[in-house]
Amino acid sequence: MGRPPPRFTLTQWHLTTRDHCRNADDQQQLADRILAESERVIEEAEETVLKNKKEVEHHINVKIKDIEFLKSLAGAQKKEMDKEVDAMLLYRERIQDAQRALGTRGLDIIRKCLVLRDQRVGIDLCADEVDIELRKECDMILGVHSLLERLLEQVKEQVRRLRAVTYSLVRDLEDKENVLVIDRHNLVLTENSHNLSTYHGSAPLDPANITQEEWIAHSQQIIDDAQKELVSGRPIRAYVDVLLKQVIEDLWKQYDIVNEAFRRRIQEYKDLKEKLENHHFETVRQVNEAGMTIEKLQKAIAEKEGFMALAHTRLGNRCQRSGVELCRDEAETYLVDEVRQIKNVTSLLQQKLVETQAVQRYLLRTQLQIEEDINVKTNSIKIDEVECMSLRRGMDYHAY
Incomplete structure (x- = not known):
């Protein structure tokens, strides 16, 4: 048999019980x-x-x-x-x-x-x-x-x-x-949605620094x-x-x-081309006319040579007169005068021949110059009217 448990007094029991009840009440109120x-x-x-x-x-x-x-x-x-x-x-x-x-x-x-x-x-x-x-x-x-x-x-x-x-x-x-x-x-x-998560990081979740x-x-x-x-x-x-x-x-x-x-x-x-063409026509006419005149002058000069030869022959034949018959009679005078006049007329014809030939040469040069000028004007008309104006018809300015 072991030692018996300690015994408490009735007062201790009452006090302890009261304390336990008070503590229970306090805990319940709390x-x-x-x-x-x-x-x-x-x-x-x-x-x-x-x-x-x-x-x-x-x-x-x-x-x-x-x-x-x-x-x-x-x-x-x-x-x-x-x-x-x-x-x-x-x-x-x-x-x-x-x-x-x-x-x-x-x-x-x-x-x-x-x-x-x-x-x-x-x-x-x-x-x-x-x-x-x-x-x-x-x-x-x-x-x-x-x-x-x-x-x-x-x-x-x-x-x-x-x-x-x-x-x-x-x-x-x-x-x-x-x-x-x-x-x-x-x-x-x-709050009941799926995939919600709680952030546990250290950086702030409100980094905005710009005001409304x-x-x-x-x-x-x-x-x-x-x-x-x-x-x-x-x-x-x-x-x-x-x-x-x-x-x-x-x-x-x-x-x-x-x-x-x-x-x-x-x-x-x-x-100007028309004017030049008219000049060309007139110049050609004058060249032809000068050519015919030259032929006439040459023919006239040739004919005068026959008359001159005839007069000279007659004078030569009359130089064969003898004695007193070799005198300056009217026939002699007219023959000498005929030779002089034929000579003068021939000289004048030759002068006109030279002048006409010079005129013809000048007219031919003028004709060539006019023909060249006509070609120049034809070329210029072709360039300006045909080529340039045709090109310019392709120019177009409109409201872009």
């Missing part, structure tokens, strides 16, 4: 208080979380509407920018078409005309009105081409600026679309920049319209001036 507090905290936490969730969803909805509004503005602005870019590209094409037309259908033809007119010969190779107006037309086209080149660079620069702003709009639209996807996805998420006002200002600035470029582009297009219209009018005016100069010059050639 438990009731904590349980009540926990229920209250649970309710408050549920209310706070739901309230915050609704508040966040409300602000996300507001932000989505703000983004959609700015996105619609930016989208509308982008459409306007695209239209403006297309319009500027069309104007760039118009200017390039004008340059090509001025080069192929204008400048090349004028230069060919100048080269062709350098093939004129003789006195016709002169700096006439046609030559002056052609060179003026050439200088005008070169000046227009230089002006169009500067205008083309201006249009290209405007296209570059428009595309730069359009790129900013596109980037802004893409960013906003990305945000809309994110926030719309956030709206459909609930700065965000709005940035979006508005892009739209304002686009509107400025739209405003600055329209005067350029208006200037291109006015310039091309004025250039075409000036070119057509100079085209008509050159053609009129050609017509006057061709008519001058034709009038």
Whole structure:
């Protein structure tokens, strides 16, 4: 048998029992208080979380509407920018078409005309009105081409600026679309959704350092920049319209001036050629007439030689008279006078023969010169009327 357990007094039992009861009451009251507090905290936490969730969803909805509004503005602005870019590209094409037309259908033809007119010969190779107006037309086209080149660079620069702003709009639209996807996805998420995760990293989950006002200002600035470029582009297009219209009018005016100069010059050639042909006809007639006159003079001189021989023979026969019969009678006197007159007449005929032959030679040289001048005028008419005017009919200035 071991030692018996210690014995407690009745007082100790009453005290211990009272203490245990008091402790149990205290613990029950504490438990009731904590349980009540926990229920209250649970309710408050549920209310706070739901309230915050609704508040966040409300602000996300507001932000989505703000983004959609700015996105619609930016989208509308982008459409306007695209239209403006297309319009500027069309104007760039118009200017390039004008340059090509001025080069192929204008400048090349004028230069060919100048080269062709350098093939004129003789006195016709002169700096006439046609030559002056052609060179003026050439200088005008070169000046227009230089002006169009500067205008083309201006249009290209405007296209570059428009595309730069359009790129900013596109980037802004893409960013906003990305945000809309994110926030719309956030709206459909609930606390019971799958693939939810709790972040345990050290980096903050709110790295944004741009304020709402700065965000709005940035979006508005892009739209304002686009509107400025739209405003600055329209005067350029208006200037291109006015310039091309004025250039075409000036070119057509100079085209008509050159053609009129050609017509006057061709008519001058034709009038002079007709006059030369009349001179040629008259000169040929005179050459033929001079030839017949020379034949007549030669025949007349030959005939006078017979009369001279007859007179000389008669005088020689009469020299055979003898004695007193060898006297200067009237027959002798008339024979001597006949010889003198035949000699004088022959000398005069020979002088006229020499003069007529000289005139014939001069007329033949004149005929050759006139024929050469006619050939020169025919060549000039062929160059100006047939070749140059045919080329110029291929020139075309229109509203590019």
